[in-house]
Amino acid sequence: MHVAVGVILDSIGQVLVARRAEQQHLGGLWEFPGGKLEPGETVHTALCRELKEELDIEVEHSRPLCRIEHNYPGKAVLLDVWIVDRFKGTPRGIEHQPLRWLPTAQLDPAEFPQANRLIIRRLQLSDRLAIIDLPAANINLPPQLPVTDVLLRLRCWQKDQYSAYLTAVRQTIQAWGDNSPGIILDLSAASLAGNGFVSEELCQLPGLKGLHVHGGLLQTLSERPVPEHLLLGVSCHDQHELELAAKVDADYALLSPVKATATHPDVRPLGWDRFQSLAQHSTVPVYALGGMQASDLITAHSHGGRGIAGIRLFNCDTMR
Numbered sequence: 001m002h003v004a005v006g007v008i009l010d011s012i013g014q015v016l017v018a019r020r021a022e023q024q025h026l027g028g029l030w031e032f033p034g035g036k037l038e039p040g041e042t043v044h045t046a047l048c049r050e051l052k053e054e055l056d057i058e059v060e061h062s063r064p065l066c067r068i069e070h071n072y073p074g075k076a077v078l079l080d081v082w083i084v085d086r087f088k089g090t091p092r093g094i095e096h097q098p099l100r101w102l103p104t105a106q107l108d109p110a111e112f113p114q115a116n117r118l119i120i121r122r123l124q125l126s127d128r129l130a131i132i133d134l135p136a137a138n139i140n141l142p143p144q145l146p147v148t149d150v151l152l153r154l155r156c157w158q159k160d161q162y163s164a165y166l167t168a169v170r171q172t173i174q175a176w177g178d179n180s181p182g183i184i185l186d187l188s189a190a191s192l193a194g195n196g197f198v199s200e201e202l203c204q205l206p207g208l209k210g211l212h213v214h215g216g217l218l219q220t221l222s223e224r225p226v227p228e229h230l231l232l233g234v235s236c237h238d239q240h241e242l243e244l245a246a247k248v249d250a251d252y253a254l255l256s257p258v259k260a261t262a263t264h265p266d267v268r269p270l271g272w273d274r275f276q277s278l279a280q281h282s283t284v285p286v287y288a289l290g291g292m293q294a295s296d297l298i299t300a301h302s303h304g305g306r307g308i309a310g311i312r313l314f315n316c317d318t319m320r
């Protein structure tokens with residue numbers, strides 16, 4: 001069954017959700033409005049028709065977000081999910097379905113059909129990812145906060161360093177309190193339990209938004225090693241690594257170096273053209289990393305990137 005699904009955003013980035021009627025398939029769960037394609041329809045035509053029928057709005061601008069194949073017991077669906085960021089009219093529940101506008105951070109996967117988990121994780125990615133490199137010794141996190149997601153990266157791996165890193169992270173998250181940004185942590189071989197999945201203890205860390213895989217660890221993974229409510233990020237430098245990222249169902253990839261950086265003067269940068277061709281062929285959303293400044297966000301978007309990532313971005317005022 002081929003379904004057109006609309007992620008309808010308002011001007012402050014909230015998303016519209018509707019509750020499915022009890023008698024419907026997956027009744028009682030929340031969904032993004034949409035419905036089945038009729039014979040001969042394109043996804044876009046079906047999307048416009050369904051949103052008119054269910055909500056009485058007219059789509060003015062939309063773009064594809066992702067495609068999901070999912071097998072429910074007795075029913076296989078192909079969801080073609082589109083972002084609708086401009087529309088005419090005020091949505092009303094024409095079929096008496098309850099509606100809500102929610103900030104993306106408040107979308108709870110447990111209240112949606114199983115197939116929606118990937119959509120929700122995609123919506124929870126931010127445009128900018130600030131990287132803070134923690135030195136192996138003297139782990140000391142900055143007290144000031146970026147208003148974005150933060151990858152707390154552990155440099156210079158050493159034996160036994162990982163548990164010290166987690167302890168420092170735990171203390172910092174506690175000190176940051178309610179103002180904590182979305183935290184993404186390095187995943188190490190040490191944090192994978194015997195079954196190849198992340199340990200329960202790590203998953204329970206308060207404020208944890210995702211885990212990130214660096215370097216050689218990616219090659220050793222045979223499946224997605226983190227639970228569905230966490231983002232999985234991967235560091236990539238070429239097409240082969242992006243393909244591995246897709247294989248383990250990563251939610252984002254950092255692709256580097258896009259521009260020349262002081263940290264890796266010996267590595268030849270990819271440049272925006274190469275970045276674009278790699279990003280366009282990747283099913284995993286790609287962030288540009290390497291020499292990024294805040295103003296590069298527009299360039300990243302226009303080259304098929306999901307956003308930008310960087311170390312120096314952290315201190316940039318324009319990120320606030």
Ligand SMILES: Nc1nc2c([nH]c(=O)n2[C@H]2C[C@H](O)[C@@H](COP(=O)(O)OP(=O)(O)OP(=O)(O)O)O2)c(=O)[nH]1
Binds near residue numbers: 030033
């Ligand atoms: N619209 C929508 N359908 C979803 C989502 N997630 C998900 O698994 N589905 C599944 C549920 C259904 O099996 C199928 C969509 O069918 P639907 O019931 O919305 O189709 P429709 O609007 O044409 O409904 P109807 O006229 O047959 O009642 O896709 C979602 O977020 N939105």
Ligand SMILES: [Mg+2]
Binds near residue numbers: 054
């Ligand atoms: Mg429907």
